[in-house]
Amino acid sequence: MTTKSNADELDLLDNKYTSENELALAVSKRRNFAIISHPDAGKTTLTEKLLLYGGAIQQAGAVKARGQQRKVTSDWMELEKQRGISITSTVLQFCYNDTTINLLDTPGHQDFSEDTYRTLAAADNAVMLEDAAKGLEPQTRKLFEVCRMRHIPIFTFINKMDRPGQEPISLLDEIESELGLLTWPVNWPIGSGDLFRGVIDRTTRVVTLFTKAERGKQSTEYKLNISDPELNKLVEKELLDIALEELELIDEAGSALDMKLVQSGELTPIFFGSAMTNFGVSPFLDSFLEMAQGPVARESNKGPINPLHPSFSGFVFKLQANMDPRHRDRVAFVRVCSGKFQKDMTVRHARTGKQIRLSRPQKIFGKDRDVVDDAFPGDVIGLNNPGMFSIGDTLYTGSHIEYEGIPCFSPEIFSWLRNPNPSAFKNFRKGINELREEGAVQVLYDTDQSKRDPILAAVGQLQLEVVQHRMENEYGVQTRLEPLGFQVARWVSGGWSELEDTGRLFNCKVVQDVWHRPVLLFKNDWNLNQLHEDHPNLLLSAVAPVVSGVDPISL
Ligand code: G4P
Numbered sequence: 001m002t003t004k005s006n007a008d009e010l011d012l013l014d015n016k017y018t019s020e021n022e023l024a025l026a027v028s029k030r031r032n033f034a035i036i037s038h039p040d041a042g043k044t045t046l047t048e049k050l051l052l053y054g055g056a057i058q059q060a061g062a063v064k065a066r067g068q069q070r071k072v073t074s075d076w077m078e079l080e081k082q083r084g085i086s087i088t089s090t091v092l093q094f095c096y097n098d099t100t101i102n103l104l105d106t107p108g109h110q111d112f113s114e115d116t117y118r119t120l121a122a123a124d125n126a127v128m129l130e131d132a133a134k135g136l137e138p139q140t141r142k143l144f145e146v147c148r149m150r151h152i153p154i155f156t157f158i159n160k161m162d163r164p165g166q167e168p169i170s171l172l173d174e175i176e177s178e179l180g181l182l183t184w185p186v187n188w189p190i191g192s193g194d195l196f197r198g199v200i201d202r203t204t205r206v207v208t209l210f211t212k213a214e215r216g217k218q219s220t221e222y223k224l225n226i227s228d229p230e231l232n233k234l235v236e237k238e239l240l241d242i243a244l245e246e247l248e249l250i251d252e253a254g255s256a257l258d259m260k261l262v263q264s265g266e267l268t269p270i271f272f273g274s275a276m277t278n279f280g281v282s283p284f285l286d287s288f289l290e291m292a293q294g295p296v297a298r299e300s301n302k303g304p305i306n307p308l309h310p311s312f313s314g315f316v317f318k319l320q321a322n323m324d325p326r327h328r329d330r331v332a333f334v335r336v337c338s339g340k341f342q343k344d345m346t347v348r349h350a351r352t353g354k355q356i357r358l359s360r361p362q363k364i365f366g367k368d369r370d371v372v373d374d375a376f377p378g379d380v381i382g383l384n385n386p387g388m389f390s391i392g393d394t395l396y397t398g399s400h401i402e403y404e405g406i407p408c409f410s411p412e413i414f415s416w417l418r419n420p421n422p423s424a425f426k427n428f429r430k431g432i433n434e435l436r437e438e439g440a441v442q443v444l445y446d447t448d449q450s451k452r453d454p455i456l457a458a459v460g461q462l463q464l465e466v467v468q469h470r471m472e473n474e475y476g477v478q479t480r481l482e483p484l485g486f487q488v489a490r491w492v493s494g495g496w497s498e499l500e501d502t503g504r505l506f507n508c509k510v511v512q513d514v515w516h517r518p519v520l521l522f523k524n525d526w527n528l529n530q531l532h533e534d535h536p537n538l539l540l541s542a543v544a545p546v547v548s549g550v551d552p553i554s555l
Helices: 002-026 043-053 068-082 114-121 138-149 168-179 230-234 237-253 261-264 282-293 422-438 460-477 495-502 525-534
Strands: 031-039 091-096 101-102 125-131 154-159 182-185 187-190 198-201 206-208 223-225 266-271 313-321 330-338 345-349 355-358 364-365 366-371 380-384 395-396 413-418 444-446 455-458 480-483 488-492 508-512 518-522
Touching: 031 043, 031 138, 031 282, 043 091, 043 101, 043 125, 043 154, 043 282, 043 508, 068 508, 114 138, 114 313, 125 138, 138 168, 154 168, 154 282, 168 182, 168 237, 168 266, 187 237, 198 237, 223 230, 230 237, 261 266, 266 282, 266 313, 345 455, 413 460, 422 444, 455 460, 488 495, 488 525, 495 518, 518 525
Parallel strands: 031 101, 031 125, 125 154, 154 266, 182 266
Antiparallel strands: 091 101, 187 198, 198 206, 206 223, 313 330, 313 395, 330 380, 345 355, 345 395, 364 366, 364 380, 413 455, 413 480, 444 455, 444 508, 488 518, 508 518
């Protein structure tokens, strides 16, 4: 017979197992990724197609005129533009088969800022999108470096195969030699441009034929076995022979697909396709979901935290003000790292030790916002931020943990921010300190105490404009930017003592970051290399070390 207390215990145990199972199931069915690419490579187009497969945007059979297609999805992009200059990247969540996919959207070029880097800190996988004609481009390289730092798996989609492009082999060579990344083509193209006939699956040797569809329409994907005699009628023999020869060469040179190398970000599976004509997108999505890693354990001060850990935890990777200009609201984006998040949950804010009840967590999909009832590792939730959250903050339940901070990335644009009106100094100071805290821009100071104006250090010009705009609109201060003419920043790994031991430095300016650490500014890479040659023992870092336990310099 079961006593009452026994029954209660069993209930508790049941609940425990149910919640453990629920968490394990949710984690196993979640994939999260960001697309890294250079403007114009086709990120918007690929995103549209992926969302279509996920049913996140409605379009029967995915066959509609391109104009209309654009309209459907550009709403959320348009909204971002309407937000004026505080352009943001958000997360798009959709389901495909039985997997929940979180696509962390990184903004395009004119919006390019540290936000993009930080978003990558919340991603478990990256899709590197290349234009087949252009190969690797500058922004892709930059973003790739961030992925490499975190060893996240990278999947490459070589786009625009329907247009004349570079030789597929040289595209692979470029990735291998310039990024130091091994490649493993999952499929191989037959011809390119006007002669693009389709792709051969490397493992099954099944050919998917490409038929050029009318602009804006989905191309049909017709599959045939490589030995099927019909193939010779549909594809020119020379093209097929070349593709097969190349494939053989690749097979001879390379070994089997090593998933360990994929997961450690050392080898990238490569897919050829054409997002615009929707060719190769669905097989890409299928393979990607098979190979991509699920939510991973994250480093904290208590060691790596497994996503299956029953207590909820997450970190803030992005702050966005004025998401809705009518309400001047601020949103903190939190990546869930462990446990189950539930609406109305009370969590602890690791930096301040405060308890917070999260009563209005949101899921933000473009312009739509839904209140989130629950979320799991790999998901992103938006929290109202009344100035409480900073980039890198940890939220948790259970015993205290703090996730590793998000490093500051090397800025490339430096400018004094002047306050021409001394009577506005109080607001100027408030604005600078708050915007810096929010992570809108990095702030450096001259080592000369008499020059107390802040030096804004940004990754993109837009960041500086955002600061000026917000200083005026939110703090009522008109400011003036005065460019410094430097392009490269390096942190001195050994701090001030190492710098003093090194002696006099030429062709660089020594400044300090808000954490009192020395930073060297250079006009160009040439000057930086010169310094390396003159002082080979001086260790410099392009990424600011993570800070703990120091008070920042406030203006
Ligand atoms: P982005 O977000 O990376 O900046 O690129 P986006 O998707 O906006 O694509 C840039 C241009 O490349 C668009 O042309 C788009 O249609 C085209 N494109 C994307 N994928 C493919 C592809 O697979 N094949 C070909 N041929 N073109 C592709 P656009 O002329 O700028 O815009 P639209 O007039 O087509 O809308």
